[in-house]
Amino acid sequence: MNSQALILMFSVMTLVTGFALYYIIKVLKKK
Amino acid sequence: MSVKKENWGSKIGLVLAMAGNAIGFGNFLRFPIQAIENGGGAFIIPYLVCFVLMGIPLLFVEWTIGRYGGKFGFHSTPFIMNKMGRKAIWQYIGVFGIFSNLVIASYYCYIESWTLSYVYHSIIGTFRDLSQHEVAALFNDYHNTNTTLSGIPYENILFYLLCLAINIYILSKGLRGGIEKVAIWGVPLLIVLGIILAIKGVSIQEGEHGAVVNGLEGLNFLWTPHYESLWDPKVWFAAAGQIFFTLSVGMGCIQCYASYIRQNQDIALSSLATGFMNEFVEIVLGGTILISISVGFFGLETVQSMVSEEGGFGIAFQTLPFLFQKWGTFLGAFMGVAFFGLLFIAGITSSLAMCTPIVSFLQDDYNVQKKKAAIITGTAVLICGIPTILFFKEGVFDEYDYWAGTASLFFFAMMQVILFSWVFGIRKSWKEFTRAADIRVPLIFKYILLYITPILLIVIFLTAFFKPAQDDWSAISLRGWEVDKTSILGKIKGKDVGPNNEWFADTLYSDVHGRVLGVVQKEDGPYLDIACLNENCLMNGYVKSYPLKEEYQSLVCKDTIVTIGTPIMAGSFINQIFYISLARYFLILLFVGISFAVYIAARKKYKKVK
Numbered sequence: 127m128n129s130q131a132l133i134l135m136f137s138v139m140t141l142v143t144g145f146a147l148y149y150i151i152k153v154l155k156k157k
Numbered sequence: 158m159s160v161k162k163e164n165w166g167s168k169i170g171l172v173l174a175m176a177g178n179a180i181g182f183g184n185f186l187r188f189p190i191q192a193i194e195n196g197g198g199a200f201i202i203p204y205l206v207c208f209v210l211m212g213i214p215l216l217f218v219e220w221t222i223g224r225y226g227g228k229f230g231f232h233s234t235p236f237i238m239n240k241m242g243r244k245a246i247w248q249y250i251g252v253f254g255i256f257s258n259l260v261i262a263s264y265y266c267y268i269e270s271w272t273l274s275y276v277y278h279s280i281i282g283t284f285r286d287l288s289q290h291e292v293a294a295l296f297n298d299y300h301n302t303n304t305t306l307s308g309i310p311y312e313n314i315l316f317y318l319l320c321l322a323i324n325i326y327i328l329s330k331g332l333r334g335g336i337e338k339v340a341i342w343g344v345p346l347l348i349v350l351g352i353i354l355a356i357k358g359v360s361i362q363e364g365e366h367g368a369v370v371n372g373l374e375g376l377n378f379l380w381t382p383h384y385e386s387l388w389d390p391k392v393w394f395a396a397a398g399q400i401f402f403t404l405s406v407g408m409g410c411i412q413c414y415a416s417y418i419r420q421n422q423d424i425a426l427s428s429l430a431t432g433f434m435n436e437f438v439e440i441v442l443g444g445t446i447l448i449s450i451s452v453g454f455f456g457l458e459t460v461q462s463m464v465s466e467e468g469g470f471g472i473a474f475q476t477l478p479f480l481f482q483k484w485g486t487f488l489g490a491f492m493g494v495a496f497f498g499l500l501f502i503a504g505i506t507s508s509l510a511m512c513t514p515i516v517s518f519l520q521d522d523y524n525v526q527k528k529k530a531a532i533i534t535g536t537a538v539l540i541c542g543i544p545t546i547l548f549f550k551e552g553v554f555d556e557y558d559y560w561a562g563t564a565s566l567f568f569f570a571m572m573q574v575i576l577f578s579w580v581f582g583i584r585k586s587w588k589e590f591t592r593a594a595d596i597r598v599p600l601i602f603k604y605i606l607l608y609i610t611p612i613l614l615i616v617i618f619l620t621a622f623f624k625p626a627q628d629d630w631s632a633i634s635l636r637g638w639e640v641d642k643t644s645i646l647g648k649i650k651g652k653d654v655g656p657n658n659e660w661f662a663d664t665l666y667s668d669v670h671g672r673v674l675g676v677v678q679k680e681d682g683p684y685l686d687i688a689c690l691n692e693n694c695l696m697n698g699y700v701k702s703y704p705l706k707e708e709y710q711s712l713v714c715k716d717t718i719v720t721i722g723t724p725i726m727a728g729s730f731i732n733q734i735f736y737i738s739l740a741r742y743f744l745i746l747l748f749v750g751i752s753f754a755v756y757i758a759a760r761k762k763y764k765k766v767k
Contacts, residue, residue, distance in 0.1 A: 127374075131198055152430070
């Protein structure tokens with residue numbers, strides 16, 4: 127994979143997964 | 158006024174049901190294609206900007222409208238919007254929240270039934286030993302009610318009815334006993350299946366099981382950024398459109414689900430959780446599965462032409478079942494079940510959300526019992542959906558999708574934001590939204606909701622109305638421009654109709670420029686095939702087939718070059734425009750009918766209040 131694509135993909139996927147997990151965990155905690 | 162006691166059983170149940178509503182076919186089949194066609198990795202920039210400026214604010218608006226309506230026992234948009242707007246016009250704008258759901262559910266359940274059928278065929282091994290061409294033919298024949306390769310008579314109708322029956326059964330179990338249970342089991346299962354498929358896709362190794370390149374090449378293809386595309390307005394509108402469809406906003410189902418939230422329960426955190434969960438499924442899983450598998454087995458060039466010619470649905474239904482077989486009998490069948498099972502779960506959790514506003518409307522305003530309301534809803538969906546199955550090839554499906562699944566959504570979303578920010582008032586709306594919130598929402602969103610989101614939505618609606626021909630934005634000038642045939646104005650003007658523009662005719666005209674290939678015998682009879690010779694290379698090689706019935710007479714011979722409007726057959730023809738016009742009249746009639754039902758219900762309500 128070319129480095130530009132890899133960096134972009136990795137950062138976007140990490141960002142989105144991070145936010146999704148953060149909010150879901152928060153929902154589960156506030157149950 | 159009867160205030161309904163039904164509520165969501167748990168917060169996580171609500172979040173999963175809302176996420177299930179948002180996660181649909183678009184996450185897996187539309188997103189990767191949109192990204193590839195609009196700048197690859199660079200597409201993610203306008204996409205995320207639109208998510209923050211339009212997607213998240215629209216989620217806030219729809220959740221707030223819903224919970225506010227629930228306070229008064231309202232669960233469908235006509236009465237909620239009337240309560241907020243305090244004018245009868247809002248009640249009829251709210252009708253879109255029932256109309257769109259009914260129409261979209263009718264053809265969405267049909268797609269859902271394809272996935273169910275493909276799960277069945279993956280299990281029984283229908284695709285085993287078939288060539289790619291035969292797998293593609295199986296999908297084309299699926300829409301012919303009389304002929305199927307699988308040997309099941311009326312297969313498409315049977316699976317459609319089965320899908321509807323499953324939907325009705327779950328709806329009849331209610332919110333907690335049906336929809337919430339399906340979401341609690343279905344959405345995590347969907348994510349697990351998605352993760353398995355994504356891992357399998359990216360781990361494809363060149364040379365193994367006939368793979369041409371590594372699966373990672375597919376991700377390289379999708380994510381390589383073409384930053385110059387960011388200056389093209391088309392890319393920004395494509396990103397905005399994708400955000401719209403993926404979040405299921407502008408339909409009225411989020412409001413309905415949100416109306417069952419307890420008044421002391423948060424909506425700010427829950428709406429963000431569903432929004433980001435949907436984005437995870439779309440970007441991480443949807444962006445990986447389809448492209449890595451198809452590029453791995455077919456190579457980049459073939460997939461590039463598939464993307465422009467077949468789109469996501471074509472690759473999924475015409476190509477992937479063939480590719481899964483390369484993993485061997487057992488694993489191939491498992492991957493088929495996993496992929497189409499995943500699509501089925503994505504579909505059913507969305508179709509349930511679409512049917513709920515109709516069930517709620519019947520329960521609230523016509524005192525129909527839950528089970529009966531579910532059956533009536535299912536019957537209404539069936540009545541609306543049958544034309545899309547019987548006249549699929551005549552364009553009825555696409556017509557429904559355009560008016561109810563695109564134009565209505567843009568209009569309804571725009572009106573909702575205006576109602577929220579400007580009619581109900583941003584001060585009251587923001588107070589309502591942040592009431593009982595479990596997180597602090599940045600105040601900047603108040604101003605985004607007040608100015609940026611309404612402006613964006615007005616621009617998007619106007620663009621959908623006046624889009625320039627061939628998406629050429631440089632053609633726009635103060636002296637006017639030619640609108641695209643897919644724009645709302647272009648559709649109203651009939652720009653997409655072509656030379657066969659009469660309902661009934663004695664002559665059939667070619668609607669492509671190309672070379673006549675001759676008469677070709679197919680499963681369901683002879684066809685006159687014309688290979689397109691358009692200058693546009695995307696259309697080159699595309700073969701347009703015209704059914705040549707016994708009573709028709711061909712007016713052209715093999716190798717004749719025809720242009721758009723050249724007479725090619727004589728006989729007695731019913732043109733596609735006939736079916737399309739009937740579909741349009743039917744949709745108008747349906748909208749008027751629902752408005753009338755809302756009017757009667759409103760009269761009853763106000764009499765009771767007096």
